[in-house]
Amino acid sequence: MTSHNPKALKSNYNIEEIRRDFPIFEQQIHGKPLTFLDSGASAQKPRQVIERLSHYYSCEYSNIHRGVYYLSQLGTQLYEEARGRLKNFINAPDDKEIIFVRGATEAINLVAATWGRQNLGPGDEIILSRMEHHSNIVPWQMVRDEKDFVIQVAPIDDKGNFLFDEYEKLLSEKTKLVAITHISNSLGTITPIKEIIRAAHKVGALVLVDGCQAIPHTRVDVQDLDADFYAFSGHKMYGPTGVGVLWGRKELLDAMPPYQGGGDMIRSVTFEKTTYNDLPHKFEAGTPHIAGGIGLGAAVDYMENLGFDLIEDHEQKLLAYARERLAEVKGLRLVGQADHMAGILSFTMENAHPHDIGTILDQEGIAIRAGHHCAQPVMDFFDVPATARASLGLYNTFEDIDRLVAGLDKVNRIFG
Numbered sequence: 001m002t003s004h005n006p007k008a009l010k011s012n013y014n015i016e017e018i019r020r021d022f023p024i025f026e027q028q029i030h031g032k033p034l035t036f037l038d039s040g041a042s043a044q045k046p047r048q049v050i051e052r053l054s055h056y057y058s059c060e061y062s063n064i065h066r067g068v069y070y071l072s073q074l075g076t077q078l079y080e081e082a083r084g085r086l087k088n089f090i091n092a093p094d095d096k097e098i099i100f101v102r103g104a105t106e107a108i109n110l111v112a113a114t115w116g117r118q119n120l121g122p123g124d125e126i127i128l129s130r131m132e133h134h135s136n137i138v139p140w141q142m143v144r145d146e147k148d149f150v151i152q153v154a155p156i157d158d159k160g161n162f163l164f165d166e167y168e169k170l171l172s173e174k175t176k177l178v179a180i181t182h183i184s185n186s187l188g189t190i191t192p193i194k195e196i197i198r199a200a201h202k203v204g205a206l207v208l209v210d211g212c213q214a215i216p217h218t219r220v221d222v223q224d225l226d227a228d229f230y231a232f233s234g235h236k237m238y239g240p241t242g243v244g245v246l247w248g249r250k251e252l253l254d255a256m257p258p259y260q261g262g263g264d265m266i267r268s269v270t271f272e273k274t275t276y277n278d279l280p281h282k283f284e285a286g287t288p289h290i291a292g293g294i295g296l297g298a299a300v301d302y303m304e305n306l307g308f309d310l311i312e313d314h315e316q317k318l319l320a321y322a323r324e325r326l327a328e329v330k331g332l333r334l335v336g337q338a339d340h341m342a343g344i345l346s347f348t349m350e351n352a353h354p355h356d357i358g359t360i361l362d363q364e365g366i367a368i369r370a371g372h373h374c375a376q377p378v379m380d381f382f383d384v385p386a387t388a389r390a391s392l393g394l395y396n397t398f399e400d401i402d403r404l405v406a407g408l409d410k411v412n413r414i415f416g
Helices: 015-020 047-060 070-089 104-119 138-147 164-170 193-202 250-255 290-306 308-326 354-363 376-382 398-415
Strands: 098-101 125-129 150-154 175-181 206-210 229-233 244-248 266-269 274-276 332-334 344-349 369-371 387-391
Touching: 047 070, 047 290, 070 098, 070 290, 098 104, 104 138, 104 175, 104 206, 104 229, 104 244, 125 164, 138 150, 150 164, 164 193, 175 193, 193 206, 244 250, 290 308, 308 332, 308 344, 308 398, 344 398, 354 369, 354 387, 354 398
Parallel strands: 125 150, 125 175, 175 206, 206 229
Antiparallel strands: 098 244, 229 244, 266 274, 332 344, 344 387, 369 387
């Protein structure tokens, strides 16, 4: 048993009170307390978000932006207030730069299909990293196959560190865009994002950041980062599914063509010509996920009220404890041990497939992810078909880590 004593860690972070905010922890799974270690895929929802959604649907619901009656005007006000919350949350210069989308996948597809088709062609290059999620690879491949530009891949080392010097060598006057993760979903690596952006800008390239794994764990300031686009999903930051944000510099968004056509993205329509609406509506065709946007605003309020410094401190202490405890598990190999990490732990075990690990842990009430995590190039790099992944959220405890280790000991007992 490790000598680390989690009880000795002093903090203003009241984890018992926080866990009471999440109704899902009031139940048992297979007769065991729920140990949820899959927040990297989707985080659980606090009561404050659930109740906000329920209240909107129960008392405030209407379609927005076009109605002259009270409920429509109220819904419009609530939705646009949520947009303002997101603007402040990431310190965007203008709430018109906050584009509500279904999630980061749609955000990246939007940029690829509009800015990419408009600006990329033969002789151009973009740079991705070896750690990218499929949603930051496939959209660029689809446009590449149409526009015939080159995709370069920035490498990592065998610990999962981003190799900045090698990345710099790829940059040239041909580089038009760097599309890069802020925190790897499969390894937990925190990339040196400000330095990556600064180097890209030196050669005149734009930078799109996939911020899905960063936005729940650390303070994001798009002006301080000096990014050009930043994408994230609501469901990973304790908000509803089916809603997310694309932030982009206003001058870039203004110059990009619409992504989809339909209601709300138009100013006027005739059979001869359509005039498009101003930002942000130009990119928000059709009835939006109104409740999702309002619920996402409530999720922002929840995290802000807890305090990001405390969230980050709590999760880093959990991560350190988890790495200590997992080192005690026989035959366990951590896949990715970067110098700077967030609360994501991918691993393999000598005698058990990741899917078997996940199945056995489930019987103990422990939820982890098993598979390639939509990051097959990372799996290929480490020469593994899949990993088991435990990912931390603001509600996790040291006891959760102890239960995970006990469950993995059971895996070893079963598979020898």
